[in-house]
Amino acid sequence: MPFIDLKSQYAALKSDIDARIQKVLDHGQYIMGPEVKELEQRLAAHVGVKHCVTVASGTEALLIALLALDLKPGDEVITTPFTFAATVEVIALLGAVPVYVDIEPDSCNLDARLLEAAITPRTRAIMPVSLYGQVADMDEINAIAARHGHIPVIEDAAQSFGASYKGRKSCGLSTWGATSFFPSKPLGCYGDGGALFTDDDALAQAAREIRVHGQSQRYTHTRVGVGGRMDTLQCAVVLGKLERFDWEIAQRLKIGARYQQQLEGLPLQRLAVRADRDCVWAQFTVMVENRAAVQQALNEAGIPTAIHYPKPLHRQPAYARPELSFPHAEAAAERVISLPMSADLSEAQQDQVIAALRRALAER
Numbered sequence: 001m002p003f004i005d006l007k008s009q010y011a012a013l014k015s016d017i018d019a020r021i022q023k024v025l026d027h028g029q030y031i032m033g034p035e036v037k038e039l040e041q042r043l044a045a046h047v048g049v050k051h052c053v054t055v056a057s058g059t060e061a062l063l064i065a066l067l068a069l070d071l072k073p074g075d076e077v078i079t080t081p082f083t084f085a086a087t088v089e090v091i092a093l094l095g096a097v098p099v100y101v102d103i104e105p106d107s108c109n110l111d112a113r114l115l116e117a118a119i120t121p122r123t124r125a126i127m128p129v130s131l132y133g134q135v136a137d138m139d140e141i142n143a144i145a146a147r148h149g150h151i152p153v154i155e156d157a158a159q160s161f162g163a164s165y166k167g168r169k170s171c172g173l174s175t176w177g178a179t180s181f182f183p184s185k186p187l188g189c190y191g192d193g194g195a196l197f198t199d200d201d202a203l204a205q206a207a208r209e210i211r212v213h214g215q216s217q218r219y220t221h222t223r224v225g226v227g228g229r230m231d232t233l234q235c236a237v238v239l240g241k242l243e244r245f246d247w248e249i250a251q252r253l254k255i256g257a258r259y260q261q262q263l264e265g266l267p268l269q270r271l272a273v274r275a276d277r278d279c280v281w282a283q284f285t286v287m288v289e290n291r292a293a294v295q296q297a298l299n300e301a302g303i304p305t306a307i308h309y310p311k312p313l314h315r316q317p318a319y320a321r322p323e324l325s326f327p328h329a330e331a332a333a334e335r336v337i338s339l340p341m342s343a344d345l346s347e348a349q350q351d352q353v354i355a356a357l358r359r360a361l362a363e364r
């Protein structure tokens, strides 16, 4: 059983994706070809915002979002310590300072109740992460940001593209929404890709310039930028994937709900999904005690697992802050384990996962 079944997905979409790739090979506009704009229009409509700017990866999306906000060395960006390193990496790359706020122990998203205390006169952005595919408390975060001089809010939505929040869509909830099309994300390409979303015309224009080395016109470099475009072939792949994306999201919600229901009563903690939003389960993650033994038993039963993430960022060598402690992030890092999840996971496969987990928990 694969951890994420991209082969079945390709088999279902093969003729459409192949045709779109062939079309790019035929027209030869490998950089900024027509598929780039077509995808940006489709995605902006999907999210319900004015602008989508495709970029080279999710990491690049976060970096360009911060560059467009003119972040300076020493500026502070508030985020969560329990995320993929890219979230904090882009802050550090700009010489800015990550300021951490602990997570809610049940949802693993940034605890908005702790946010206000972390704001200082140097705070230049707030970057919550919609972890595992569940949108963070964006309304609360936006309201606090607005009260403190309209601090820009960037949703790291690398795991939550397609998720709903109070009838709206992830990526369309704050100053910037940033997502990733890494193959294993809910909407993936066949390499690296990402996108930024905003309703702000000036920010969108800035991002479009930054992704092509800060050019406002050809060979007029008005700002410091990056080589951050998403290539035409990858845009064509995502266009192909959009053909059944709504079905895939519905499948993910269904499989996630079925997993959650079947795990009821077992000695583990399920992720809390708030009633006013859904979770698209970029990772289907639960929390267990004695994780190493559970993971080994699952491995022996042929069930692939992964740990998202084994160490909070303030405990990683590159970002070590030994003086700081975030008890919920630290506890989650010791207990989380992710199970196989993809839209093509059959009920028989789901049952096999649950049965193996049940045995693993009984044995440990």
Ligand SMILES: *Cc1c(COP(=O)(O)O)cnc(C)c1O
Pocket: 057, 058, 059, 060, 083, 084, 086, 087, 129, 156, 158, 159, 180, 181, 182, 192, 193, 194
């Ligand atoms: C995957 C991921 C990223 C980075 O996306 P890439 O496309 O791999 O660069 C950033 N933040 C989070 C939370 C992610 O899961």
